[in-house]
Amino acid sequence: MKYINGDNPYGVKIPYIFVTNGGGKTEEERCIDLSRQLQIEISPGQFICGHTPIREMSDAYQTVLVVGGEGEKCRVVAEDYGFKDVVTPGDIIKSKHDTTPFRKLTEEEYRNSRERNFDESTIDAIFVFADSRDWAGDQQIILDLLMSKDGRLGTRSETFDEGPPIYFSHNDIVWSTSHKHSRIGMGALRTSVEALYKELTGKELTTVAFGKPQLGTFGFATRLLREWRKETYGIDKPPATVYFVGDTPESDIRGTNEYNHISDTDWFSILVKTGVYQDDKTPQFPPREICEDVLEAVKFAAQRELGEDW
């Protein structure tokens, strides 16, 4: 990372931003994590989480169900975003124990969950903020709400078009971990919810996912990058080229390539091999360049901009 902060042969500083998934944390927390990991200071002003656009929706819905993450973390994030009345699956199970036949709350979950009369509550929207720790229970509750009349638990719509909308903070089917093969993630839960809704109701479910490869995320990134260049580097014009370095073809590369088609700026996709990449397979969404890791990608971009002998 020293290269992009100016410690390079030309002393050139390269403006950059991060576009990443949230993992059930606020942007501020993720910035602190990343700053520690990378040993450079990263500001929330140069950081987009998958769920960042959800912040703008906190006025639109009164009561929301927030799914995913460890313990109460996602409730805290949602309240920090300005949502006024945040419900978790734990609240629903605590209030009605037989909601999920095989899922029992731990003592800590029971203590933190908030009992209420859900017969008198209307849930206006469902947000999957982070990876579900309990697929069966969370999907049961999600499906109960999607099939309800106006988000009232305990009711069933006859037409199956009266439930609340559901939003996923990102759509990565798989993600890279210490395991040799990538693991299923939030996009897989989305696929499962859609398939079960179809099976139970005979109808197609419309779900919304934020994050990559959604083009809105890249538009958001463009605005953020422009502000960051202006405030930090005093440059008040759009960049000629944006290098987007990512490890996942389906989200990073696909989104970059598609956004490039509609953008005046040249969005240049670089795939790094440190994630789900496999040497013997051609990615379904091919990048314009493949590099070993992020440092090599930065060097490649700098050389392409500044010349071969950089």
Added chain:
Amino acid sequence: MKYINGDNPYGVKIPYIFVTNGGGKTEEERCIDLSRQLQIEISPGQFICGHTPIREMSDAYQTVLVVGGEGEKCRVVAEDYGFKDVVTPGDIIKSKHDTTPFRKLTEEEYRNSRERNFDESTIDAIFVFADSRDWAGDQQIILDLLMSKDGRLGTRSETFDEGPPIYFSHNDIVWSTSHKHSRIGMGALRTSVEALYKELTGKELTTVAFGKPQLGTFGFATRLLREWRKETYGIDKPPATVYFVGDTPESDIRGTNEYNHISDTDWFSILVKTGVYQDDKTPQFPPREICEDVLEAVKFAAQRELGEDW
């Protein structure tokens, strides 16, 4: 139940058998449960679990993965069935901790699970015996195997047609519990696995489900009923009519009606209201009769056989 054991105005004994899901128990255990609940003696000879046909497959596969149920119960059932080498998801997680990023074994699960070198093991078939308690982890492991070369964990097929077969002991999408609305069950897990396999590989997955409404189960029931009539009542001919009493249209009624089309015997479907039945909805698979409960169904059948004044 007194009615069908002969304590009725005509002193007529009516031969009957049970066709049910297993819940991760052996036929013997389920018979003991049912005998206690119903206060009559029920013999394994008049009892079919969803997974009973799996018993006949224990010679066909050397090493099998068994999914579902509490703790070690399904391993015990599978070993009781004659399977020689039974692996659980717990064994795989104990041997490779990062298999499932968000699932940690409890102390008891860790103690009971059996560590081994899965790089040197070939898993020949997958059996979902009972409801999964960990949808995300179990599906990750199932998908790893389905996408493997010849059931070797850690490998990935390039053609995605080299994995082991997968069997589900029944296919009920929903089941009836104390909750007002039916809850998602094993058939829902099957739907999810199929949808995720399609999403990850682009290919359709062929899965096999036992139990109702599969016609093989009704054929099995016919053989059992015939043996039971012969041994217990000394009647050595097929019945003219079989009354099939069930609470779930999608499995009980559908299977009975379809089997009736191909059987010489008249299979007569009766839906009882004590399960997923809802008064205001017409079942997708309509029964020939609807009764309040099993006793009313037995009375109905007896009257239909023996006359109105019975």
